[in-house]
Amino acid sequence: MTEVTDRISRRQVDKFAERRAQLATSALRTLSELGYARTSLREIAQNSEFSHGVLHYYFRDKVELITACVRQYKAECVTRYDELVVTATTAEGLRKDFADALATTCREDASMHRLWYDLRNQALFEESFRKDVLEIDQTLELMIWRVVTTYADLADRPLAVTPSTAYGLLDGLFTQALLRHLAGVPNATEDLAAAAHQTLPKLLQR
Amino acid sequence: MTEVTDRISRRQVDKFAERRAQLATSALRTLSELGYARTSLREIAQNSEFSHGVLHYYFRDKVELITACVRQYKAECVTRYDELVVTATTAEGLRKDFADALATTCREDASMHRLWYDLRNQALFEESFRKDVLEIDQTLELMIWRVVTTYADLADRPLAVTPSTAYGLLDGLFTQALLRHLAGVPNATEDLAAAAHQTLPKLLQR
DNA sequence: TGGATGTTTGGACAGTCGTCAAGACTTTCT
């Protein structure tokens, strides 16, 4: 008996979670187009296949929806460069591949990244976003750290920076490139690749 | 006759510009507290000594007001570290003073800086902000470049990075520290000082 | 002093916002 109801409720929970994820994906698309300040629940619903009322069936309020978006975003981006890490055989190869991958991401996922920066900024004002944002930020830092430590290992030289410094430095380059790329500055992403390529060795001890 | 009216109209223009600046200052205070997404014209007016209607007497619309705020912000921040540059006598002294100044700014002007990052992010979505934001960003880059070149001169070693790379790297450290500081992470600004102190020499050729 | 000009107020407007709830529709179980 309990097994049956458990199975049922689990199935329902799964369906519930599935639809939540589906709505969060729609919301992410809208948010990445308009930005946090200009995105309304009705706009999100309009870009999905549901009406605006359904959002309050799956999410308590707007904050919970946005939070779910942030969490979903995290899942799909924190392993972005892991493929590079496991296939890397030489320091120079990883250095070049990572720099190029940064540039490609900046070019092709520009909208999603400007949303991440937007939400991260909201956390500077709204306390309710901080926990999730800091958690993602930490995960991104670790992702970068995997790249950097692998690079150091392959180069057989010790690192000269902390994980947080490495992340801060590279993230700064990316932010800058994203702004220029979206503003139509020529060669913004190529410059990012060059700058990252130039920066990686500086993270190692001489 | 024309001289008189010129004098009058100039005086009126000055008064007009003065009030604009006064309102922009009020708006900046409100924006830095609430962030772009949560700031309304009525809220801005309420934090000033005027009613909400007056904003439309001095600014065509909200975009023009925000733009005026951005321009005003620029004027007061682009010379922030110039004092350091002109008084610096040794590379090590400048290195330490700059790192400490970054940390102090992050601690004491946190609200204003989160606003800058917020508005810079709006430019990623809203085309109308881009021109002014890119102009400020360029000015900030030059401000950092003055520090970095002076540091290189005093150290008597050539630089190994472009102005844009130097700015991107240091800005990334600052952004990260600002988030952590506002989130209440202990030692966030001290870590910023340490990271910047550690980073400066890496911008020089070995 | 009186009239013209410049400045400020406060209310009204048409929209939009997040939220909610009543009811219709669907699916599921007995």
Next chain:
DNA sequence: AGAAAGTCTTGACGACTGTCCAAACATCCA
């Protein structure tokens, strides 16, 4: 089959938004 539970739509609500305007107020010169 019919009842029960889950899902979705639709319309409404009060609050808030940017914008505009008529009228009140202040300042100025003739």
